[in-house]
Amino acid sequence: MRERESTNNHVMVEARKVDLSIITPVYNAKEFLEDVCKSIVSQTFTGSMEWSIFDDASSDKSIEVVHRWLPQLEKRGICVVMGGHSGKEPKGVGYAKNRAIDQSSGRFLCFMDADDVMHARRIELQYAASLSNPDAIVGCQFCRIPCTSTPRYTRWANSLTDVQLRTQAFTSFGPTIIQPSWFCSRDVFLRAGPFVEDKKVRF
Incomplete structure (x- = not known):
């Protein structure tokens, strides 16, 4: 696991390249995160993978759930990268997603909200589709x-x-x-530009 404190709206991370990063903004999602962790560990994808989480000032100890799952995630070969801030108010889902992306290092980005559960083959299938269509945003049914x-x-x-x-x-x-099903290359995301950082957009 790597933990990083955000500074000046940026997160500094070690140079480490993986095939894909799961991008998850978190705000008071404690009741959902057990199922989220189970679905990540259950993925059939065999490439290198990390889970990049940014905690947007949760007050319900959401991240403690992730800490309990660290042994299983690491056994599965999934590096967990955690960032966040401890301000009095959340800065919004766009802000949290952008910070989670900033601190990640995957060639591809798999977006997953903190109350979502993935089908076991989601990453395997979307990764293959993205390799065949590198300039596309790949989605799925839900x-x-x-x-x-x-x-x-x-x-x-x-x-x-x-x-x-x-x-x-x-x-x-x-x-x-549908946004929670997005999967794309980092290059596609960088060309499109970051998420709008508007505090009115809720998790």
């Missing part, structure tokens, strides 16, 4: 828990055709490639 949560939105997002992925990108529903 399930809501509970299944009755946002059923209309879920049906829309999971039934999009290739044409709709392009033509409905700016509808009221939001982007057609």
Whole structure:
């Protein structure tokens, strides 16, 4: 595990290159992180991998859950990189994602929110798709828990055709490639630019 304190909105990390970094902003996610850790350890991907977490001033001891899982994560070959700040107020999900990316070192970035659970083959399949399409943002279908949560939105997002992925990108529903399922090369992210750091955008 590597821990870094952020300074002047940047996180300094050791030079270390891995195939991919899982990017997770954390704010008061203690009740979800056990399942998050289980799904990361269960991944079938065989390349080098790290989990980059940035704690945005959580007050519920979220990071203690990750610390309990460190032996299993490290046994699986997953390096955990932790950063954060201890201010009185969170700085927002965009800020936390950008800092998690800053402190990471993967050639590819796999975005995962702190209340998400990944299918065991998610990284394996999205990594292969990204290698074949290095200039693309790769997404995937998803399930809501509970299944009755946002059923209309879920049906829309999971039934999009290739044409709709392009033509409905700016509808009221939001982007057609759902953000928590994003997977892309670091080069793609750097060309697009960082997330908007607006405190009004919630986790």
